[in-house]
Amino acid sequence: MIVNFDAAKSRYRSYIGEISVLSKLVSENQLELVDVEFKMPNHKSADYAFKTEKGMILTEIENMDLIVEKIETSENLDAIISYRTEKKLMEKFDQLPPDWPHSIYLIQVVWGEILKLHHLKECFSRRTTYPSMTLKLMVVAQLFDHKAEIPRYLFMTAEEFLAMKA
Secondary structure (H helix, E strand, C coil): CCCCECCCCECHHHHHHHHHHHHHHHHHCCCEEEEEEEECCCCCEEEEEEEECCEEEEEEEEEEECCHHHCCCHHHHHHHHHHHHHHHHHHHHCCCCCCCCCEEEEEEEEECCHHHHHHHHHHHHCCCCCCCCECCCEEEEEEEECCCCEEEEEEEEHHHHHHHCC
């Protein structure tokens, strides 16, 4: 799964992002995983379905490669994130019944040279579109352990990562 390549590109980041989100959600919350690729009545599927005390929560994961050289302003970054968020939500959750009983969340994992966007770090602490359905942007952060002299990888919010690198 990790080394899956198709004719266009490698998909390893998608799998790492999905596994990282699942690990974080299961280890830190009162969530019980009940299904993977949960089938919905609109003939699409959500990545994960969790059972909670308040009912079922569906979670969709989106991995986004950011080309940071093309992002100069907070407006640029907000526009990219907003566009991708709306596109993913419409693609997956459009045409669900109006009385749909389950909560839905989108978790986006951003990839790229995020440290180059440090001057836009305030953008990573807010969500401008769909704040009730989207969580903070996440990253797989590479940090260097100077004592052990090896890289370490942590899954955290982009906001936390940029705060560490102040």
